[in-house]
Amino acid sequence: MNLANLLRSISAIVLGAAFLVPVFAMADSDIDTALQQTAAVSASANASVDTTGVKATASTTISATVVARAKTKADTEIDRRTKALTDLNARVEQMTKVSAQLKTNIVTNIQNQLTGLVQLKSKIDAETDGATLKADVQSITQSYRIFALVMPQARIAAAADREATIINMLAGIGSKLQARVQADQGAGVDVTAMISTLNDMSTHLTSAQGHAQAAINGTATLTPDNGDKTAMASNTAALKTGRDEITNGQKDLVAARKDVDTIMKALASAKVSATASSTTSVGQ
């Protein structure tokens, strides 16, 4: 072994020790506490137990303590996900503009997740074997990748659906405003500015439609990464792009909504002018 390799080995050992010591210290602390508890229980239950028996009991009690803590954390995470998915499901059920197929796909994904979580929680709560429990708990962490995809995927679809609803509403208002503007135009009012604003509103609604559709197109077909970091990065980027599309769509809708107010004010102003002109004519 040359000097460089020796130094690398020593560094690795030192670094390893630095990370491992706190872990051991924590484990010792658990063991100590459990040992004391077990000793107290054993002393009252069976004063004649020998040293070997105490150790065995201590080992079992350590596992029980860790198991209890593991189950609590697992239940906390499962309950958290269950609530999030249940809320999401209620929101998805309200969606009216996305395709029936997309809605069905999202609901199916959510239901599969919920069913899996219920089964896992039941299994973990009843688990008595440490190794099996460890595997079950680790599956919670592994399945998080799916949860972390399904949630934003469906939330983006719900937001896009809402934007489609608002686009539909504003388009309806736009038609009404157009009729009013045409009526004013027929009455001789200068509607140049109003028509320009109507065109701006139409442009924003078209743009919002494009953003909402892009948000759906870019996220609806994403699949779980199954631990593939490249796929995970790709999914994350696509979801963030979807979020940005929703944000841009929302900005277009705010602008279109503002156009409604602008046109309404212009119509009101034209009405006042017409009334004033009529009054003046009568007065003369």
Next chain:
Amino acid sequence: MMKWIVGLALVIIAGAGLWFSGLLKPYLPGATALLQQATTTPQVQQQQAQQPVSDLPTASDDDSDAAIMQDSAAVDTQMKSLGSDQTNVDSSLNDQPTQQEF
């Protein structure tokens, strides 16, 4: 007897020929009406299905100030809900799991 059978067969064949050629259609108004109904009903249903469903609270032909104000208020409500939807998107993207024991 044989002549009667051959005659009847010829009448049936001639009737069937007229039927398939469509020459009897003008004399069967009931059937024609049913046929037309059968062909037009899906078109009507299709037209009804193609009409966009209005999400506005007022009638689509009501362009009064009051109706447009009411419609605008409904849009504002949806815009607020969109804000909640966006917050939920952000929350889901920034979600962190509970640290597990193992």
